Amino acid sequence: MTAVLQAEGLGKRYRRRWALTDCTLEVPAGRVVGLVGPNGAGKSTLLNLAVGLLRPTTGAIRVLGGTPAGDAGQLARVGYVAQDTPTYAAFSVADHLRLGARLNAGTWDQELAERRVSRLGLDPAQRAGRLSGGQRAQLALTLGVAKRPELLVLDEPVASLDPLARREFLQDLMEAVAEQELSVVLSSHVVSDVERACDYVVVLVDSRVQVAGDIDTLLTTHVRLTGPRRDAASLPADQHVVSARHTDRQSSFIVRTERPVLDPVWAVDSLTLEDLVLAYMAPEARPGAAPTPALEALR
Numbered sequence: 155m156t157a158v159l160q161a162e163g164l165g166k167r168y169r170r171r172w173a174l175t176d177c178t179l180e181v182p183a184g185r186v187v188g189l190v191g192p193n194g195a196g197k198s199t200l201l202n203l204a205v206g207l208l209r210p211t212t213g214a215i216r217v218l219g220g221t222p223a224g225d226a227g228q229l230a231r232v233g234y235v236a237q238d239t240p241t242y243a244a245f246s247v248a249d250h251l252r253l254g255a256r257l258n259a260g261t262w263d264q265e266l267a268e269r270r271v272s273r274l275g276l277d278p279a280q281r282a283g284r285l286s287g288g289q290r291a292q293l294a295l296t297l298g299v300a301k302r303p304e305l306l307v308l309d310e311p312v313a314s315l316d317p318l319a320r321r322e323f324l325q326d327l328m329e330a331v332a333e334q335e336l337s338v339v340l341s342s343h344v345v346s347d348v349e350r351a352c353d354y355v356v357v358l359v360d361s362r363v364q365v366a367g368d369i370d371t372l373l374t375t376h377v378r379l380t381g382p383r384r385d386a387a388s389l390p391a392d393q394h395v396v397s398a399r400h401t402d403r404q405s406s407f408i409v410r411t412e413r414p415v416l417d418p419v420w421a422v423d424s425l426t427l428e429d430l431v432l433a434y435m436a437p438e439a440r441p442g443a444a445p446t447p448a449l450e451a452l453r
């Protein structure tokens with residue numbers, strides 16, 4: 155199966171600042187991918203490279219096997235909703251659907267669009283400028299979904315929504331994924347949203363990918379070890395230490411390992427996705443790193 159997203163040594167520099175560095179990734183199709191990281195980590199930069207709004211400074215990126223925005227066919231296969239869920243304030247909801255139909259002739263699913271609008275309780279005659287932030291986000295998602303893309307790229311789709319609306323939006327998105335043959339890449343700095351909607355995660359910190367993979371697999375190959383104070387170097391070579399914490403008498407490590415930890419000296423606990431993401435954000439997971447801004451963990 156073709157990877158939806160393949161990046162090799164991908165980097166983007168704005169003047170002297172690197173927004174994305176040495177990004178090598180291969181994301182399989184048919185997944186809902188959560189791109190998670192703190193503010194300024196490089197999430198929007200990676201998504202903009204994926205949809206062809208930016209060109210790489212180094213390396214290469216392929217999306218659905220082709221060059222992002224390389225030709226009309228490629229543009230039709232990818233839907234994109236930018237961070238500020240852009241809509242036209244003076245256009246009505248119905249105008250937006252007409253525009254979607256005109257811009258995406260051939261793939262546009264008017265019935266799907268109208269069904270969503272009606273289910274969401276949006277008045278077709280209402281101007282987008284008079285919609286709430288959440289309703290505008292839903293309208294933008296409707297346009298993205300009704301285009302019937304193979305890949306939908308969403309930059310912080312739920313940032314402006316209240317907790318109930320974010321839950322409904324993500325539920326809606328998952329239904330769209332189940333109904334259509336669709337892959338989704340969405341960015342968020344809220345781990346619980348990713349936990350709720352995604353089955354694949356990419357953790358981006360300080361312009362670098364720290365870890366990427368199937369969430370279930372990552373959670374079965376990472377554990378927390380708690381026990382008497384030890385040096386990380388004393389752990390077996392097949393237990394890769396991601397993060398470490400010590401008190402005078404105790405050590406707590408988050409390790410990546412393919413095998414069960416049988417040493418009775420350790421209490422072994424499984425991790426939540428939030429534990430895992432925070433561990434990869436820890437400075438020891440990123441040698442030479444400055445402290446990272448906090449991630450939100452909304453429930």
Ligand SMILES: Nc1ncnc2c1ncn2[C@@H]1O[C@H](COP(=O)(O)OP(=O)(O)OP(=O)(O)O)[C@@H](O)[C@H]1O
Binds near residue numbers: 172173192198
């Ligand atoms: N047009 C630009 N010119 C200069 N620097 C930029 C530009 N766009 C982004 N940057 C810088 O690149 C880095 C990554 O930005 P990016 O928007 O990709 O991060 P992000 O993870 O999406 O952040 P957020 O969660 O706040 O949206 C930041 O340091 C940012 O200041």
